[in-house]
Amino acid sequence: MMNLHPSELEALASLIEAILPGMGAGEDLASRYGRFLEALGPARGLGLRIAVRASAAGLPAVMLGRWARLGALGQQEREECVSRLLSHRRYLVRQVGLLLKVACCTIALQEPRTRERLGLPPVARPDRPRGGA
Amino acid sequence: MTVADDADFVIVGTGAAGAAAARVLTGAGASVVMIEEGSEVPAGRLGGGTVDSLGRLMRDGGGQVTSGALKIPLLQAACVGGSTVVNSGIMWRIPPWIYDRWVEEFGLGEALPARELDACFELLERELLVRPTAQDRIGGNGAALRDGAARLAWEAKPTDRSEQDCEGSARCLEGCSNGRRQSMNFSYIPRARAAGARLYADCRVTRVLPAGRDGPAAEGVFTARSGNAGARLRVRARKAVVVAASAVHSPAILQRSGLDTTGHVGPNFQGHPGVAVLGLFDRPVRLWEGATQSYEITEFRRRGIKIESLNLPPEVLAARLPGTGARLAARVAEMERVAAAAIPIRAVARGSVRAYGPFTFVRYAPEPADVALALDGLASTCEAYLAAGARAAFPGVYGLPEQVTDRAGIEALRSARVGPQAFNWVMTHMMGSCRMGADPQTSAVDFRGRPHGVRGVHVVDSSVFPTNLGVNPQLTLMAVAMVLSQRLV
Numbered sequence: 001m002m003n004l005h006p007s008e009l010e011a012l013a014s015l016i017e018a019i020l021p022g023m024g025a026g027e028d029l030a031s032r033y034g035r036f037l038e039a040l041g042p043a044r045g046l047g048l049r050i051a052v053r054a055s056a057a058g059l060p061a062v063m064l065g066r067w068a069r070l071g072a073l074g075q076q077e078r079e080e081c082v083s084r085l086l087s088h089r090r091y092l093v094r095q096v097g098l099l100l101k102v103a104c105c106t107i108a109l110q111e112p113r114t115r116e117r118l119g120l121p122p123v124a125r126p127d128r129p130r131g132g133a
Numbered sequence: 134m135t136v137a138d139d140a141d142f143v144i145v146g147t148g149a150a151g152a153a154a155a156r157v158l159t160g161a162g163a164s165v166v167m168i169e170e171g172s173e174v175p176a177g178r179l180g181g182g183t184v185d186s187l188g189r190l191m192r193d194g195g196g197q198v199t200s201g202a203l204k205i206p207l208l209q210a211a212c213v214g215g216s217t218v219v220n221s222g223i224m225w226r227i228p229p230w231i232y233d234r235w236v237e238e239f240g241l242g243e244a245l246p247a248r249e250l251d252a253c254f255e256l257l258e259r260e261l262l263v264r265p266t267a268q269d270r271i272g273g274n275g276a277a278l279r280d281g282a283a284r285l286a287w288e289a290k291p292t293d294r295s296e297q298d299c300e301g302s303a304r305c306l307e308g309c310s311n312g313r314r315q316s317m318n319f320s321y322i323p324r325a326r327a328a329g330a331r332l333y334a335d336c337r338v339t340r341v342l343p344a345g346r347d348g349p350a351a352e353g354v355f356t357a358r359s360g361n362a363g364a365r366l367r368v369r370a371r372k373a374v375v376v377a378a379s380a381v382h383s384p385a386i387l388q389r390s391g392l393d394t395t396g397h398v399g400p401n402f403q404g405h406p407g408v409a410v411l412g413l414f415d416r417p418v419r420l421w422e423g424a425t426q427s428y429e430i431t432e433f434r435r436r437g438i439k440i441e442s443l444n445l446p447p448e449v450l451a452a453r454l455p456g457t458g459a460r461l462a463a464r465v466a467e468m469e470r471v472a473a474a475a476i477p478i479r480a481v482a483r484g485s486v487r488a489y490g491p492f493t494f495v496r497y498a499p500e501p502a503d504v505a506l507a508l509d510g511l512a513s514t515c516e517a518y519l520a521a522g523a524r525a526a527f528p529g530v531y532g533l534p535e536q537v538t539d540r541a542g543i544e545a546l547r548s549a550r551v552g553p554q555a556f557n558w559v560m561t562h563m564m565g566s567c568r569m570g571a572d573p574q575t576s577a578v579d580f581r582g583r584p585h586g587v588r589g590v591h592v593v594d595s596s597v598f599p600t601n602l603g604v605n606p607q608l609t610l611m612a613v614a615m616v617l618s619q620r621l622v
Contacts, residue, residue: 019457020465032184039188044196079458086457087531091554094531095204098557102452105465106183109448119469120447121421123182 002034008049009033011056014071016104018078023118024108032110036103048103051096059085136361138331139369140166142621143351144377145338145386148215149607150594150614151377152317153257155325157615158375161622165330166368167322168351170378171211172358173334176319179218180302180310183446190219190308197381199484200494205406205558207495209379212308213334214318216379217607220561221305221426222295222314223441224263225604226254226612230435239570239599244580245616253612261315263608266291270301272423275442277412277472279428281517287432292441294424295320295607303444305425335359336366340390341374344589349374373589373621377614380404380563380596381495384577385488387567387592392584397577402484403565403601405477406499406558408507409443411453411527412472412518413536419469420444426475430517437479437603438510440517445473453557455527455535472518476510477561478503479603486566497560499553507556512537512547519543531555562606564595582617593617 009030016025024032037045060066060073063084070078085097109115110123141163144151151167158165174189187195192211199205210216227235227250236242257263271279271291282289295315305314312319326332335358342348349370355361376383384399393399412418423444430440445453447468454464454471464471484497499507508530515526515537525536533549534542570576573585576599582591595610597617602609 019461020451021459021462023462023465035184035188039184040194040196041188044194075458082457091202092204098452101457102449105451106448109451109465110182110184115447118447118466123184 002037004030004034008053010071012052012107014056014069014078015052015082015100016108017075018070018082019101019104020108021075021079024111024114027111027113029107032107036107048099051100055085055100135365135367137367138166139371140164140331141370141372142166142375143168143349143368143370144375145341145351146215146376146378146382146594147213147317147322147332148210148377148379148594149217149317149611151215151375152217152321152325153611153614154375154377154593154618155330156321157618158622159325159328159330163372163622165325167325167330167332168336168338168353168366168368169213169332169334170337170356171213171334173213173332174218174308174318176310176312179308180304181307183307183448186219186307199497199560201496201498203498203553205497205560207381207560207563209381209563212318213332214316214322217316218308218318219306220607221292221424222316223292223426223605224258224261224295224608225293225602227602227609228434228604231600231602235599241569241580241599244569245613249616249619250612253615254608257608257611261295261320262297263293263295265293266424266427267299270299270424271427272301272303272444273418274420274444274472275423275427277414277418277521277523278430278440278442278474278517281519281521282430282432284520285517287430287517289428289430289432292424292426292429299424301423303421303423303425306446333366338378338386341376341386341392341590342390343392343587349589370589373591375618375621376590376592377594379594380566381486381493383592383594383596384486384566385493387584388488392587392590393577394584394586395573395577397575398567398584399486400483401565401568402486402495402497402563403482404480404497404560405562405601405603406480406503406507406560407475407477408511408556408558409453409473409475409529410511410514410518411450411529412521412523413467413525413527414470414472414523416522417469418472420450420471420473421447430513433510433513434603437506438513439477439604440510440514441475441477443473443475453529455529472523474514476507476514478506478510479601480506483565499558504551504553508547508549508551512543515546516543529557562601564598564601564606564610567592567596568599569597570599581620591617591621
């Protein structure tokens, strides 16, 4: 499994809380994030990791003019940060926001408890047989 | 280390076109070697969820995008069976008005005679079990489009798909784990192998060589996923190399091989850029039940708009819902009542494919006419959803109202003035980048699929199409691949 620094997981958790609060930022985050990065491959995975770290560190300054990490903001301010990113007038900035939204939703909704709470079918495990006890 | 092999024919790519070529060539008793850049994923390891399928099946983990100012995801698989593994198996014959244009404007009547195409269509439909989606597999999402179209008296129908006893688990996009959908990994590839074809997976073809002292031949290198990483493969073809690596990668291979003899290998790249609409209903829709793409509105097909139900995986649906934070969380909590439709359009835009070293760049941007078509398609889909009883529809266009709830909103959407950057496009159904024709001044390959002036290398996939189709291209591109392959034996 990929070795992820706690500060990166903290950054990701703060983004998930900003985008999809109360869903999937907790249990087993490292393994879900690691699987997603592996699926993307080395180059695109690295791009996402940079985007996650940079956003968590720099979004409050760029979007709100506040020198703080995303995780240090209140929930309303966090959401405002991401909302401004996603509705930014510059296309490429919005695309970064969209990339983060897709990544956070995908990672968040891999969490079994969140899926169960939302009434979603469980994520299939292809390495296990579909039937049997 | 170099692995050497030889056969009558070497086929580069195992998607719809490559598999169709293998079906014809092995059927004629020829020896065949197939080379595929992606992995061979056994049935038991398909259907493993979005993340798993991105990693195992999709090219670049689903992250292949256009270069240039507009970033459009180019959805292609890279695995044995190609994109047929991750599509919904929707089958359409070439529309007659498109075929007429191919004949009248591009002179393809002799190269692709109607009677030969029809014979291939019939064979393919029979062997690949093409049939309308069963009523009990339409699901809530397909029913939303069906009901809307019925109330508006629009032409619509269950999709014709290639499947047998579909379970309706809405997991086509992850690869069918039970082999019900007749993707090439479950149909023509095993058939070709049973007839003696050999397959090298996890091997990236670096160049193809025309007839001559060293060719025809294909050379490749085994990728990191193989047990033979870094080793080289060289397969000599006694008769021909058949290139079927898609409209993105066939031209790139020809360019790397120095076989762009006309300057027309790469330009004329076309496709069906698509947009999507979500509809919020008061009743359960449950996107995770039913066939992945069970119903389609065909009313506007002649204009280049096709509306298809699309059972997105929940995590992708969540990312498509408007808003963020608490507002998004509230919408995600009611996802059970959200419907989704895709609107691929027959765009007039032309892009280009260009290989630089090992990298391939696709430049593409929809034209203003395409933007107008997309807005028209979005508005019509909103109309269908509202007619079916949706409380709101979400067209997802930047700078326009987030939701449409009434006739005024539909008309405002249809007549909006926005640029291509306002949409979240997704590109599927790519074609045209090695256009077929008689004249080297205007086309890349001749009527047998050979780059003009080249012998022993034949392109047989959708890159030879002179135009896009406006419908799902799998059946047509397989028929074209079969007709061109029949000329080789």
